[in-house]
Amino acid sequence: MAGQTLRIQRVAGALGAEISGVDLSRPLDAATVATIRQAFVEHQVIFFRDQALTPEQQIAFGRQFGPLNIHPYVKGMAGHPEVMEVIKEPSDKVNFGGGWHSDMSFLEKPAIASVLYAVELPDWGGDTLFASQAAAYDALSPGLKQTLDGLNAIHSASREYSPAGHSAQKRSSMNVSEAEGVVGEYIHPVVLTHPETGRKALYVNPAFTMRFEGWKARESKALLDFLFEHCRYEAFTCRFAWRPGSVAMWDNRSVWHFALNDYPGQRRHMRRVTIDPAPVTVASPALSHA
Numbered sequence: 001m002a003g004q005t006l007r008i009q010r011v012a013g014a015l016g017a018e019i020s021g022v023d024l025s026r027p028l029d030a031a032t033v034a035t036i037r038q039a040f041v042e043h044q045v046i047f048f049r050d051q052a053l054t055p056e057q058q059i060a061f062g063r064q065f066g067p068l069n070i071h072p073y074v075k076g077m078a079g080h081p082e083v084m085e086v087i088k089e090p091s092d093k094v095n096f097g098g099g100w101h102s103d104m105s106f107l108e109k110p111a112i113a114s115v116l117y118a119v120e121l122p123d124w125g126g127d128t129l130f131a132s133q134a135a136a137y138d139a140l141s142p143g144l145k146q147t148l149d150g151l152n153a154i155h156s157a158s159r160e161y162s163p164a165g166h167s168a169q170k171r172s173s174m175n176v177s178e179a180e181g182v183v184g185e186y187i188h189p190v191v192l193t194h195p196e197t198g199r200k201a202l203y204v205n206p207a208f209t210m211r212f213e214g215w216k217a218r219e220s221k222a223l224l225d226f227l228f229e230h231c232r233y234e235a236f237t238c239r240f241a242w243r244p245g246s247v248a249m250w251d252n253r254s255v256w257h258f259a260l261n262d263y264p265g266q267r268r269h270m271r272r273v274t275i276d277p278a279p280v281t282v283a284s285p286a287l288s289h290a
Contacts, residue, residue: 012238015132017043025057041196045130045250062273069274086270097259101207102252106157108186113275118246125263131256134201135236151190152213201254
């Protein structure tokens with residue numbers, strides 16, 4: 001799809017930009033993909049309006065930025081396991097994605113991005129909030145930055161996908177499994193340096209961060225609670241009002257999000273694909289010839 005002129009409009013001070021002038025349902029040329037990727041890493045979350053995407057087209061768009069994740073606890077679409085249908089029926093009380101978090105940090109290699117597409121929306125409500133964890137890091141004191149730069153944290157799905165966890169709550173149109181038995185715990189730095197921009201961001205989140213490495217949970221609680229409160233400060237956020245056909249793509253390495261559950265008795269249907277980091281290829285040693 002050559003010759004497109006993309007228009008990029010910033011939407012808030014901390015993060016967020018809306019991109020127009022592109023049809024995501026059609027094949028994109030390398031220059032367009034590069035422009036979208038640059039906007040994505042610069043603005044941390046990008047938005048598109050008035051798109052018409054089939055599941056196959058959403059998959060094709062996501063794959064231009066990396067391999068797609070298959071969620072370990074949420075069953076994907078029939079025939080398209082990479083596509084998660086995020087649905088809240090009028091009878092459901094709990095939504096999926098309610099509460100501040102970043103996606104998939106409970107994996108050994110967390111997802112780098114999520115692409116969410118609006119299929120059906122309530123008459124009102126259902127916005128999504130986003131918070132820049134790079135802005136949250138920048139706002140810390142030099143002393144606390146120095147302390148956090150040397151820390152790692154333990155992430156796990158065991159709490160969120162336990163029988164009492166928010167994500168494991170039963171919903172009419174979503175097949176969500178509870179985490180059974182011992183779920184993996186993975187160590188990630190508390191301060192993540194973005195591999196493409198070099199900018200530092202806080203990498204903790206209330207859903208999956210359990211404690212600091214080498215600390216007891218009780219010892220970790222006070223500092224984690226402070227960070228969880230700090231990271232959602234209004235000045236670090238933007239808010240997206242969905243319309244049918246809207247798309248949001250956010251960087252899980254530096255962004256939290258919160259799906260608002262403020263539309264009781266109405267239906268909301270979204271589709272998500274999640275992008276994993278590209279596999280690291282290790283060069284084979286050169287063969288020597290006698």
